[in-house]
Amino acid sequence: MEGIKKLLSDSKIMWVYFLLLIMMIVVALSYKVPLYGVFGEQNYITLHLLMEILMVFFSLAIATQAWLSSKFNNNSTVLQAGALFLAVGIIEIAHTVTYKGMPFFFQDSNMITAAWFYMIGRLTLVIGLIWVYTREEHEVSNEHRYITYVGSLLYSAIVIIAVSTGTILPPILADDGTRIIKDNLQFVALVLQMLFMGLIMKRVFKGSKRYLFLLVASIFLICGDLMFRSATNSYEITNFVGHLFQLIGFKLLFDTIFYASVEKPFVELRKAHVSLQLSEQEVRKHVYYDGITGLPNEQYLIEFMKERLHKDLSRKTILVFGVERYQSVKSSLGSKNANHFLQLIAKRVREGLSHEYTLCKLAEDRFAIFVQSQNDIGRLMRLAERLQHMVEAPFEMGHFSIITKLQIGVSLYPKHTTGLEDLIQYAHFAADEAKRESDGIAFFKPSMLDSRTERMMLEQDLKKAIEQNQLFLEYQPQMDLQTGTVFSAEALVRWHHPERGLISPFEFIPIAEQSGMIIPIGHWVLETACRQTVAWQNYHQKPLKVAVNLSMGQLYQKDFVMKVQQTLLDTGLKPEFLQLEITESMTINSRQIIPVLEQIKALGVTIAVDDFGTGYSSLSYLKDFPLDCLKIDRSFIQNILSSPNDEALVQMILSMAKHLKLKVVAEGIETYEQLDYLSQSNCDQIQGYFISRPLCFEKLIEQFEDVQSFAHEQFAALKTAV
Secondary structure, X not given: OHHHHHHHHHOOXXXXXXXXXXXXXXXXXXXXXXXHHOOOHHHHHHHHHHHHHHHHHHHHHHHHHHXXXXXXXXXXXXXXXXXXXXXXXXXXXXXXXXXXXXXXXXXXXXHHHHHHHHHHHHHHHHHHHHHHHOOOOOEOOHHHHHHHHHHHHHHHHHHHHHHHHOOOOOOOEEOXXXXXXXXXXXXXXXXXXXXXXXXXXXXXXXXXXXHHHHHHHHHHHHHHHHHHHHOOOOOEHHHHHHHHHHHHHHHHHHHHHHHHHHHHHHHHHHHHHHHHHHHHHHHHHHHHEOOOOOOEOHHHHHHHHHHHHOOOOOOEEEEEEEEOOHHHHHHHHOHHHHHHHHHHHHHHHHHHOOOOEEEEEOOOXXXXXXXXXXXXXXXXXXXXXXXXXXXXXXXEEOOEEEOOOEEEEEEEEOOOOOOHHHHHHHHHHHHHHHOOOOOOEEEOOOHHHHHHHHHHHHHHHHHHHHHOOOEEEEEEEEEEOOOOOEEEEEEEEEEEXXXXXXXXXXXXXXXXXXXXXXXXXXXXXXXXXXXXXXXXHHHHOOOOEEEEEOOHHHHOOOOHHHHHHHHHHHHOOOHHHEEEEEEHHHHOOHHHXXXXXXXXXXXXXXXXXXXXXXXXXXOOHHHHOOOOEEEEOHHHHOOOOOOHHHHHHHHHHHHHHHHOOOEEEEOOOOOHHHHHHHHHOOOOEEOOOOOOOOEEHHHHHHHHHHHHHHHHHHHHHHHHHO
């Protein structure tokens, strides 16, 4: 029913037809007087002739339209409908020229011959409709078109000959009016038309506009049949209204073919054209615009710059900036939230920039700004600082407030290069170098090409370092401030390059994280630290706990907990002597991280948060995560005696940890005064150069007693001072 309701709402002309139908029925029932009483007999013949001419016109128009369109769409239904109406139209012509009162054409006019032509045409129409519209559509060949229409012409010729000779068919009318044969044939036509309606009703309910036209046409034809059956003579108004019903029925049949062969294909073609235009726009959007931020992409930037770069010799600039902590957000909160993070940044920067700048989105977390006719260093520096200021306010991501900054690289045309792609690439290089700048801004320098090459070579060497055992561990002892005992040590990975010597972790760890090599390195560190700790315990016959840093990539491994458990079994280290350290940035995606940490905790391994206070996540994780220890970052300890702010932060962390029943380790202790302050503040443990520098495994075994002795001396000094 929904389909037909939609059709009726879309095809408002149908309501006009239904209203006309009701009006005509009212007229026919209310004014049963001879029409010639109003118009005269001769006028009625003229009106009848006009209506018959219109029905012939509609029939032959259908035949012509179907013949022309079938040449292109090869539709069997349209072709057969055209052949049907060709026959009906020819028979209708014969009916018209033989109607009473018409001049001699190929024989004298009389009502019996005209009535036979009418009834045969009427039955041909309804039987043909059933035959054509209840069969499955299929494609037909061009030769089939000719065969079908020739068959229709032959059928029409046979009918005309049979009726005109008058020797085959019995008289259909008596001299005094309608005979039983015509009434019965009219009734058969009516029943067949109702049958046809029933057969097509299912398709009407499915929402077929073509079959709705056929249905309404059938209603008018049936009403015409009823009017003809009720008429007592040829000039009664019901007979006239019956012809009007027939005429409107033929008009609707013409609409059916017109819709199927002209309107529907045209609408579909128009839709296809609109769809093609939309597809082209969509393709252009995908080609030239970023799907996440909606900003123009790198392809757009290249073509935009190509048009303007060499158009004039004015100075131009490209700024490329990356988003700090984007990778942390992505690995912690997932790609969906990372994309939302980029959208927020894009929105804020776009709103803060004037229209003279072209903002584009590049790969990953990189954006670009094209500046025309400008490379004044001072103004560009102010623009970069303004970009940094735009992102100073935290970005709200659910329960988290993410603080970030940009790494902005700048390259100048034509100072640095005249090549389009080089200009963008140099800005990328500068953005990489901007990570090392305090303000996050760097202008391209030719030396960056060398450092870029060196970085790539270092990445390749790092792969070899894993394979060739160039990595080793150092351990920094940790002192218990309650007993003065060195009870644990933090494992720190080091790299001894065969040519360059020791490579700083600050240099190779970021490369390992970006390249994914941090996973195998992390597993090697865990396994080596556990094995060497067991060896140390066996040598000194004392307990020693080892702290191992984890990477985000390790925590996201599905089998990480199993690997930890297997490492403990393989090395023989008891779980209580292993502490795994995470960073605050890893706590963002609590749904995924908490279950992993709980499984690790269930093994008996303790968990600490390293560099506490430098992250950007909500402190609510402290009550949700299964933590044992907080490690205060060395940046707070360095100025603890001279900076009231640092002192207040350390005191807050100590107080908070005490209430949450968490141990606290202070990192970066370099002086006795710092040690004394932390001891008086009831800090649990410390580590730093004051107690011991990081030691390789061999020296840790050899010098442990010396380290322990020094720790006891300092502990005693603390107690004496108290």
